[in-house]
Amino acid sequence: xxxxxxxxxxxxxxxxxxxxxxxxxxxxxxxxxxxxxxxxxxxxxxxxxxxxxxxxxxxxxxxxxxxxxxxxxxxxxxxxxxxxxxxxx
Numbered sequence: 710x711x712x713x714x715x716x717x718x719x720x721x722x723x724x725x726x727x728x729x730x731x732x733x734x735x736x737x738x739x740x741x742x743x744x745x746x747x748x749x750x751x752x753x754x755x756x757x758x759x760x761x762x763x764x765x766x767x768x769x770x771x772x773x774x775x776x777x778x779x780x781x782x783x784x785x786x787x788x789x790x791x792x793x794x795x796x797x798x
Contacts, residue, residue, distance in 0.1 A: 712763065716787060719763035724748070725756050729779065732766060736778040 743753040760766040764783045768775045
């Protein structure tokens, strides 16, 4: 796993976990994500930045918008790490 500390820090926050659940359904812009939360857009931007830092989400410019999507590769790495940890010796 590339940076376990940043991944687990990102997953520790309930708002960030909720953002990940939203992105599981479909790719979204920051504005679309923010519409689901009673917080400022600046707060959502901060959460997205931490998710990007952990490589849990990726962004792509599409015209005038930046669209966020899940990076499933990191989730696969986390699951493999957890399975390795749980394996008896």
